[in-house]
Amino acid sequence: MEWKSxxxxxxxxxxxxxxxxxxxxxxxxxxxxxxxxxxxxPDISLANxxxxxxxxxxxxxxxxxxxxxxxxxxxxxxxxxQKLQAAGYTVTRQTCTSCAGRTQNLIAEWPKGDANQVxxxxxxLDSVSAGPGINDxxxxxxxILEVALxxxxxxxxxxxxxxxxxxxxxxxxxxxxxFYVSSLSSADRTKIKTYLNFDMIGSKNxxxxxYDDVASVKAVFDEYFTSIGIQTEGDSEGDGRSDHASFKSAxxxxxxxxxxxxxxxxxAQQRKWGGTAGAAFDNCYHxxxxxxxxxxxxxxxxxxxxxxxxxxxxxxx
Numbered sequence: 411m412e413w414k415s416x417x418x419x420x421x422x423x424x425x426x427x428x429x430x431x432x433x434x435x436x437x438x439x440x441x442x443x444x445x446x447x448x449x450x451x452p453d454i455s456l457a458n459x460x461x462x463x464x465x466x467x468x469x470x471x472x473x474x475x476x477x478x479x480x481x482x483x484x485x486x487x488x489x490x491x492q493k494l495q496a497a498g499y500t501v502t503r504q505t506c507t508s509c510a511g512r513t514q515n516l517i518a519e520w521p522k523g524d525a526n527q528v529x530x531x532x533x534x535l536d537s538v539s540a541g542p543g544i545n546d547x548x549x550x551x552x553x554i555l556e557v558a559l560x561x562x563x564x565x566x567x568x569x570x571x572x573x574x575x576x577x578x579x580x581x582x583x584x585x586x587x588x589f590y591v592s593s594l595s596s597a598d599r600t601k602i603k604t605y606l607n608f609d610m611i612g613s614k615n616x617x618x619x620x621y622d623d624v625a626s627v628k629a630v631f632d633e634y635f636t637s638i639g640i641q642t643e644g645d646s647e648g649d650g651r652s653d654h655a656s657f658k659s660a661x662x663x664x665x666x667x668x669x670x671x672x673x674x675x676x677x678a679q680q681r682k683w684g685g686t687a688g689a690a691f692d693n694c695y696h697x698x699x700x701x702x703x704x705x706x707x708x709x710x711x712x713x714x715x716x717x718x719x720x721x722x723x724x725x726x727x
Contacts, residue, residue, distance in 0.1 A: 411546055411610055411668075411695075412580055412584060412652070449567070449726045449727065451715070454556050454718040458559070459714055460702070462489075462493075462548075462555055462556065463544055463549070463702050466542065466552065467544055469489065470542030471542070472485070475541065476538065476540065476541055477536060478510075481537070482537075483537075487535065493559065499519070503517075506585060506590075508588070515589070516575065516576040519572070519574070520558070520571065523568030523725060527571065528570065528572075528603060529573070529724050530602050530605045530606070531606045531607075532574070532587065532608075532654075533547055533553070533609060533653075534547045534551070534578075534579075534584075535547070536578060536580055538581050541697055541701070544612075544700050544702050544704060545612050545694070545700050545705055546671070547608075549608075549705060549713075550611055553710070553714040554574055560718065573602075580609075580653055587653035587655075587657070591657060602662050604662075605665075606665050606717070606720065607652055609648060609668060610669055610670070610695075611668060611710065612709050613669035614691075615689050616670060617669055617675065617685075617691055618641070618642045618712075618713075619643055619644065619645035619647070619670065620635075620666075621668075623654075623663070627665030630720050631719075635716065641682055641683075645667075667713050667716060667717070669691060670690075670692060672690050675687050
């Protein structure tokens with residue numbers, strides 16, 4: 411997650427009432443009429459995600475301790491690209507001419523489902539120069555990578571096209587995703603029906619935050635978390651500070667998950683989720699201690715399974 415202001419342009423051309431989910435576990439989440447029943451999502455392997463994170467940390471260690479544009483970013487792109495190619499994806503590198511070091515976005519699309527109905531998932535792959543960025547944002551990058559690999563392995567019947575992106579240069583102003591969105595034709599922009607963003611989903615003193623920009627999208631994630639007995643909150647810390655802002659400003663409906671960055675956990679949140687009240691959700695945010703030891707299993711596993719649930723719910727038949 412980058413440092414910038416939280417102010418964001420409003421969702422262009424859309425007037426959407428935000429739904430409020432009842433926190434009681436015994437109550438079922440309301441199913442929005444726009445969301446179809448879906449095939450059961452497979453488990454997204456925590457062990458495999460942790461394997462990806464170990465590789466990203468190794469890349470950082472081999473490149474000055476970080477995965478920034480001047481550090482291990484290029485090697486991080488190569489790692490993700492090789493995994494996707496081995497799974498059968500056609501992968502495209504997009505050189506971001508406005509990004510530091512002209513770094514590249516990585517785009518992969520599963521070639522099934524309606525190409526005019528795209529569900530897009532993204533996570534920024536760069537880190538700050540201060541550390542390896544394993545929660546920020548190896549956690550989101552590794553999780554959507556494993557979701558992509560699971561989709562290829564299980565090969566379900568698809569209603570929509572699913573596209574994955576790993577963004578360059580988020581930490582300097584979301585420049586990779588901004589470049590991508592600005593490069594889309596009007597027709598291609600219209601094809602993206604929903605963009606889901608995952609930035610910091612393994613914080614050590616975690617919360618469960620769901621982007622609340624679009625009620626029907628939030629409801630899909632809340633439905634999953636309710637099914638496993640977890641109450642969520644709308645995300646405000648990340649407003650305007652991660653790559654979904656690039657899509658939202660273009661009028662594309664957005665959603666996503668986060669577990670918190672530098673904001674402090676309240677006593678009410680501690681009662682709800684455990685952890686330590688009065689401490690940051692991630693006290694290693696943008697620091698050298700943001701390593702694999704900074705990420706506990708519980709939020710990483712639950713959030714990655716929530717991502718899988720949303721993909722299968724929104725894109726499969």
